[in-house]
Amino acid sequence: MTTFKDSPLHAGGDAASTGRMTLAQIFESLMGGDLTIRITAYDGSSAGPEDAEFGLDLKSSRGTTYLVTAPGDLGLARAYIAGDLELVGAHPGDPYGALRALAADLHFSRPSPLVLANIARSLGIEHFKPIAPPPQEALPRWRRFAEGLRHSKARDAEVIHHHYDVSNTFYEWVLGPSMTYTCAVYPELEASLEAAQENKYRLIFEKLRLKPGDRLLDIGCGWGGMVRYAAHRGVRVIGATLSAEQAQWAQQAIIDEGLSDLAEVRHSDYRDVTETGFDAVSSIGLTEHIGVANYPAYFKFIRDRLRVGGMLLNHCITRPDNLKNGRAGSFIDRYVFPDGELTGSGKIISKLQDIGGMEVVHEENFRDHYAMTLRDWNKNLLEHWDEAVDEVGEGTARLWGLYMAGCRIGFERDIIQLHHVLATKLDDKGGNDLPLRPWWNA
Template identity: 45%
Template sequence: MAAVAPRIAALAEKALGAPLPVRVRAWDRSEAGPPGAPVLVLRNRRALRRVLWRPGELGLARAWVAGDIDVEGDLYGALDVLAGLIWETGEDSSGARSLLGLARDPDVRAAGAELLKLAGPSLPPPPPPEENRRRTGLRHTLSRDRKAIRHHYDVGNDFYELVLGPSMVYSCAYWQQDGTLEEAQRDKLDLICRKLALREDQRLLDVGGGWGSLVLHAAREYGVRAVAVTLSREQAVYGRKRVAEEGLTDRVEIRVQDYREVNDGPYDAISSVGMAEHVGDARYREYATDLYALLKPGGRLLNHQIARRPLADEEAYEVDEFIDAYVFPDGELAPVGRTVSMLEEAGFEVRDMESLREHYARTLRAWVANLEAAFPEAARLTSPGRARVWRLYMAASALSFERNRIGVNQVLAVKTPTAGTSTLPLRPRSWTES
């Protein structure tokens, strides 16, 4: 029988109508494709069936999570070239049938038929890996949001310690110089505190407080009284332990609570770091209005949020299937302009916006390096599939930030009193004045 990899490469190029940008190694150990390129390893026939039944990103992602495919060499380089192919060809829910019966070009149909023969029996299609998130109920209700958050965050604090490092901060770091990840995360926490102009005995609400790193920093360094809310029980247990170890139980409270359930305002300042992406477009105005109501007049909001590029036709926006199924269920991104508009419609005066896009790319590469350095332990702490999910989504996200496909922004807004005094200095860019 002829070697498998050359046949796959030739048929794939015919079906795609483009040269294959990666080298292929098949289950029979044969190879084909450009020398020196990253190697896409097909460990079994099931890998090919997954891609044929769901052409595009989701089929490749499912095969990756299941361990049916792997990449040897530069993972970032492989993802970069494969992403170009995926975006050009697009997703097609008709799966393998599009290669057989729906393609107009008879050569493409013939190539699809040959690939299906190589893949072996194709019915029924392979089921999704068990790490796929199955959801029920209406989007962005209290109960469904709790389940979505716990799917992502309640996978083990030991796993997150391995990936995030000692800071336990799961958001974009602030790289002022060639320092460590820990130093960059500390600088990010301090940047937020300075933008909020925190002072001793002020009340700070941290929405989506994670493992408590920001409220601990704010209480320790600025003397505030802080409340962090999270929907993750594991985060809350971990954060409360850190609070007790630092002797700050009289100043820091960590709650398992939805931001919509907070009713003990007003607060002097509110931080929301990496949480608004979970709110959903339909709920965003409610989110902004709720935070506005929880602030004192003159209080500041620091909203740190990932943003997508605006589209010519906003109706065309679709949530990334892999991210939605395996990483952040029900997460939605909005352009920064829409975020600013929603905050203003809720009553806020937006005073400053800072892009940290390149900072997040560097942060993600640091997390990927941590994960890769201890991958067997990461797989043991969660599951091999879950560890592969994190490696893929963080590496792909790093490229998306580097290529300006997505960004991340800190938006500083004020609940300006009717008298019009914003409480901000005339030149806030230094963030050294209060």
């Protein structure tokens, strides 16, 4: 087979500059190197190895428009979620293998102006006119001001609704019985997802030095996994979530498990919790939603809710450095976590230290554990694919398969990480009463 670099489709090639190009040729010319995947398109054209394990199949003219009007991950996601682009060789419930192969090929080059002009002529002007995206897509950032300023209470409530109020039934199939939508901690490689989620709660409970009779505030509590774990061990717990469906599910689980005297989950913004004097605060998967600029206010809020000697455990997805802009990419921002922001663990630690009165005593990275967690969530979705499609529609189900498999690759490649940061509230002389060495069972 003729390779890309040897073909007339290379950026400066005469045929690419002057002859009408097929859709597969356009793909090949833009991807900037030898293909390891197979590309096929509705115009009958193809490119790449015929025996490739995975491929891309562009099925419709609408898909071409999505790809042209939103180059990069957003256009690919739109076409895939709408069903106009297929990952050949992979099930949409778990497209991990195909995404890994595709990621190896996605090194988009910038063709010469002549090639770009020929691509435009070959496609036709109609494909450069934007069309409505799939209904699962959130508004772009600049159009969200109708919902309030970024990270205002009203806008935070709307973006949390966008992601979390999909369907409790759907989440039960994907997350499993624990209904835990945060990174698990696997005690060994062969551990089940349920064992790993139980182990995560056990680890956080021990890090926070909780004991019967203590008071815990769980901010962004989701379906109440940490709330119920602590309450079963005699801790009095308040959980807060902006998702109405999460709060309803969690409150019913509290009743069903006989924990009403100890536990409560509120449908509220964490900023509306007025109680103080907590022995511990757990923030498991919320910091990603509050905005980097709001870290100081967030950590001050937590500090002011703790008693002297109280503990904070912050569990958060992070970047591997502290340099990049905190905002998520287009696909994540439009389809997964609108207004979400990530930064490095160093910035989280420094912002926590800078507010005064809090001492960071430990941090650790669970990057590999999150890749394993996403693997198991994809497996659950695959096993319940038909039910999931019936419950939320094929587009939403495809979105979730794509998002989880893509994030798994991100954790595996150290594009994103997951960190625990443990801190304590000091007394007015800078003292604490902690043991000299870590007190939990790792």
